């Protein structure tokens with residue numbers, strides 16, 4: 001069987017504007033006119049395909065980007081949101097009601113962790129956090145009222161790999177759904193093709209890759225996306241975190257170079273991993289056979305995009321981490337900044353930044369060292385030179 005190729009699927013889409021414009025024109029409009037009153041009424045009730053009503057529901061520019069994302073994921077449909085967090089929170093809230101239970105990976109994005117552990121309490125939704133690599137403990141956490149299993153393909157910042165096919169079987173056996181945040185591994189892994197029900201993204205990161213906006217996406221079946229934007233009961237339609245069409249248009253252009261960028265991010269990170277190994281530095285990267293999730297990721301990935309652009313090193317103490325990060329910034333390795341997937345290398349001390357919402361004892365339990373420095377490796381042309389600069393910074 002020919003392997004799934006997300007990049008070719010995007011390439012094969014015939015998407016052009018009404019004047020033949022190869023970059024589809026931006027539909028800069030909040031509302032849409034009708035020549036017949038009945039068509040408007042039918043559109044309102046979701047009975048007409050291809051008619052636009054109001055941009056919080058659908059906008060042609062958002063539809064182009066959503067269709068391209070669905071092609072990339074191999075899902076029937078997608079919907080784009082104003083941030084990754086709005087994609088995640090809408091997908092979660094659309095599935096649950098008061099009294100329900102969620103099983104979630106413990107090592108997830110700090111904002112998602114805070115939403116699940118703090119905000120969800122207001123609505124009497126119980127969440128059990130588990131070590132997602134331990135399938136037995138995931139199953140033991142499931143209760144009769146479990147509606148969802150939530151995880152990230154590659155968890156932040158420990159780069160643990162989720163066994164999506166097994167988690168999906170487990171969820172479905174208990175009448176629950178599996179939601180997967182695939183922000184770290186677009187193109188590399190296609191969660192819905194492996195059994196996930198819903199894939200969510202922060203497009204702020206690799207997908208857009210330019211750090212000029214925040215944006216998100218939800219990919220799933222057509223039925224699910226329609227229910228998410230139903231005018232009477234759709235969580236996304238009623239909470240309204242729609243993406244601006246101008247932004248959709250610019251993200252769509254960047255999506256067309258995602259495959260090239262992913263390959264380069266991965267190749268550079270793999271190079272650094274191999275060099276870190278050669279100098280005996282403690283590091284974490286799923287592209288080396290020593291990583292506990294290496295074989296699992298290999299079994300799930302689409303060929304050709306590598307093992308991703310995220311790598312972390314353990315500098316033991318936060319003081320040392322600060323010193324090395326400051327030296328790296330001065331020497332031009334990249335920027336001391338949160339976020340990832342940018343063309344320049346970004347690095348930060350996870351425990352003091354993007355994972356700071358996670359309490360110290362849980363950080364400790366998940367093996368998050370206070371000296372952990374996470375790199376989002378950039379598109380550097382000469383990664384050997386970058387390695388030398390990192391090495392110099394380590395010796396400061």
Ligand SMILES: *Cc1c(COP(=O)(O)O)cnc(C)c1O
Pocket residue numbers: 083084085086088109111112152156181183184201202203204205214215216
């Ligand atoms: C950044 C990030 C988010 C949140 O996305 P925003 O676009 O900042 O709202 C969610 N999940 C992961 C894995 C992320 O890295």
